[in-house]
Amino acid sequence: MLNAHQLSFQFTAGVPLLQNVSLAIEAGQWVGLSGDSGAGKSTLGKLLAGYLTPHKGNVILDNATLPTSGVQPVQWLPQSPELAVNPRWRVAKILREAWTPSEAQCQAFGVQPHWLSRFPHALSGGELQRVCVLRALAPGVRFLVADEISTMLDPITQVELWQALKQKAEQRRLGVLVISHDTALLKRLCTQRYHLSNAQLTPIS
Amino acid sequence: MIRHQPRLRALLSAGITLLLIMGLIASQWLLGDTPQQMQFDARLAPPSLAHWFGTDALGRELWARTLAGLSISFWVGCLAALLSTLIALSLAALAALSRRLDALVSLLIDTLLSVPHLILLMLIAFALGGGTQAVIIAVAATHWPSLARVLRAELLHLRQAPYVRISRALGKSRWFVLHSHLLPHLLPHCLIGALLLFPHAILHEAALTFLGFGLSPSQPAVGVLLAEAMRYLTGGYWWLGVFPGLGLLIMVLCFARLGSNLRRAL
Numbered sequence: 001m002l003n004a005h006q007l008s009f010q011f012t013a014g015v016p017l018l019q020n021v022s023l024a025i026e027a028g029q030w031v032g033l034s035g036d037s038g039a040g041k042s043t044l045g046k047l048l049a050g051y052l053t054p055h056k057g058n059v060i061l062d063n064a065t066l067p068t069s070g071v072q073p074v075q076w077l078p079q080s081p082e083l084a085v086n087p088r089w090r091v092a093k094i095l096r097e098a099w100t101p102s103e104a105q106c107q108a109f110g111v112q113p114h115w116l117s118r119f120p121h122a123l124s125g126g127e128l129q130r131v132c133v134l135r136a137l138a139p140g141v142r143f144l145v146a147d148e149i150s151t152m153l154d155p156i157t158q159v160e161l162w163q164a165l166k167q168k169a170e171q172r173r174l175g176v177l178v179i180s181h182d183t184a185l186l187k188r189l190c191t192q193r194y195h196l197s198n199a200q201l202t203p204i205s
Numbered sequence: 206m207i208r209h210q211p212r213l214r215a216l217l218s219a220g221i222t223l224l225l226i227m228g229l230i231a232s233q234w235l236l237g238d239t240p241q242q243m244q245f246d247a248r249l250a251p252p253s254l255a256h257w258f259g260t261d262a263l264g265r266e267l268w269a270r271t272l273a274g275l276s277i278s279f280w281v282g283c284l285a286a287l288l289s290t291l292i293a294l295s296l297a298a299l300a301a302l303s304r305r306l307d308a309l310v311s312l313l314i315d316t317l318l319s320v321p322h323l324i325l326l327m328l329i330a331f332a333l334g335g336g337t338q339a340v341i342i343a344v345a346a347t348h349w350p351s352l353a354r355v356l357r358a359e360l361l362h363l364r365q366a367p368y369v370r371i372s373r374a375l376g377k378s379r380w381f382v383l384h385s386h387l388l389p390h391l392l393p394h395c396l397i398g399a400l401l402l403f404p405h406a407i408l409h410e411a412a413l414t415f416l417g418f419g420l421s422p423s424q425p426a427v428g429v430l431l432a433e434a435m436r437y438l439t440g441g442y443w444w445l446g447v448f449p450g451l452g453l454l455i456m457v458l459c460f461a462r463l464g465s466n467l468r469r470a471l
Binding site: 070072080083097135138 | 366368370372374375376377386389
């Protein structure tokens with residue numbers, strides 16, 4: 001279980017972005033997070049994945065803090081896939097950085113074999129996003145923070161991506177935090193939803 | 206037309222510089238001991254068809270001595286610029302590893318930048334006893350700070366890039382991130398940095414030698430030629446200073462142009 005306990009965070013002194021925010025995600029659970037632009041959704045996601053350190057509170061994974069080395073059990077997926085890959089590497093190398101997915105696993109995410117020899121700039125945003133999601137599913141990963149990963153995709157690609165991820169998450173009992181502005185998407189995917197505003201997290205029933 | 210095509214300009218200056226380098230290397234083979242041959246019947250002869258650049262006080266051909274001097278300068282400049290770039294790159298990489306090391310490297314850069322170049326150069330060259338090696342070490346040890354500062358800033362910026370953070374989160378070591386993500390990105394910067402360091406390096410080599418802290422007077426280095434010319438300049442023997450100086454200027458300009466054209470093109 002991933003537990004965020006009383007997190008507080010601020011970028012500028014005196015202007016708290018998050019104040020005493022607590023959140024729990026169980027293995028296999030899908031949690032939705034919505035909120036206005038600048039409310040701190042991505043910051044909360046980054047805190048959960050260990051990319052930022054909270055000023056107060058802590059992130060606990062099964063009674064221990066997040067590890068400092070090795071494959072992080074909580075992986076963050078950013079909105080812009082083109083920033084998430086080394087522009088000088090080919091797709092095969094990008095994938096291999098984390099693990100080597102089988103052909104079937106590639107197929108499940110629609111990652112075509114002929115993409116592997118291409119550079120990131122030769123793939124579309126949607127194609128690259130699928131590569132990034134597949135990369136993040138390395139062995140040892142137990143939670144995903146999907147930070148608006150489908151915002152830039154067309155509806156059909158969105159459905160394909162979420163279906164593939166859903167299937168994989170069920171198989172491996174992955175916990176997923178879905179950050180999105182799209183209420184309909186969150187309703188459809190998540191069993192539990194939260195709204196972030198004024199530095200506070202409120203559950204949506 | 207060329208004015209608006211940075212790649213073409215870079216290619217053109219690369220071609221000219223390459224020709225210059227090849228000419229210098231070829232001249233080393235072709236000249237033999239011409240730069241040292243004395244002709245006592247033609248001392249301080251002005252430029253003519255027989256003596257293209259004139260001769261010096263010992264009747265040695267100045268064109269041969271200028272070419273030999275430029276090729277010595279070229280090798281010294283190459284080695285010094287290469288060493289300098291390596292120092293800059295290593296220190297920038299060190300700074301990227303931790304905050305404490307970064308503070309230490311920044312302090313070192315600021316300290317070196319605050320000391321006048323030439324004084325430090327003279328001190329190091331003097332402490333090492335002069336000679337080619339001392340000049341190379343002195344120039345290399347004093348020219349890295351500005352490049353190190355650029356590389357450090359670039360590395361610090363790159364370290365925050367999402368793909369670098371993700372690489373760490375995927376369990377990759379700092380060393381892996383450094384040599385597979387960060388350093389390949391810095392190579393073009395290093396190439397241009399080294400090219401821009403090169404003219405500085407040869408100018409300072411010539412200056413050190415001119416001041417008597419550098420290469421030995423028996424070598425026909427450009428600095429030695431210029432220092433010798435100083436003694437005869439008042440006698441109207443202008444060619445002794447003009448030709449080696451012009452040669453140095455052309456070489457420095459070639460490399461400086463190549464560096465700045467490449468920076469625009471890449």
